[in-house]
Amino acid sequence: MGYRVRLTAAVVRNLAKMPASVGTRILDEVEALAQEPDPTRHVKKLKGGGQNPFYSLRVGKYRAILNICDDVLLIVVVEVDHRSRVYRKH
Structure with missing residues (x-):
């Protein structure tokens, strides 16, 4: 039993633009996170966000921005990009 992973359309587009090795590594890391009993222990909480942080x-020089829903065991990958750009979008 683990968390399910969902990717937004923007994430799928960004992964397609990245080198294949980077995209595969990011997806592998997210899948590994989904198998953890408490995935919030392995990620950094961002400031703001309110009810759903x-x-x-x-993942190396890249970051995956996630929304973790504990009540339905779901991890939604909202954004994936290089660390120099990803935080400017949210």
């Missing part, structure tokens, strides 16, 4: 998963 955003989290940042570090």
Whole structure:
């Protein structure tokens, strides 16, 4: 039993633009996170966000911005990009 992972359309587009090795590594890290009993222990909570906070998963020089819904065991990947650009979007 683990968390399910959902990718937004923007994430799918960004992954397609990245080198294949980077995209595969990011997806592998998100899948590994989904198998953890408490995934919030392995990510950085971002400031703001209110009721549904955003989290940042570090994968080399890239970041995956996540929304973790514990009540339905779901991880939504909201954004994936290089660390120099990803935080400006949210």
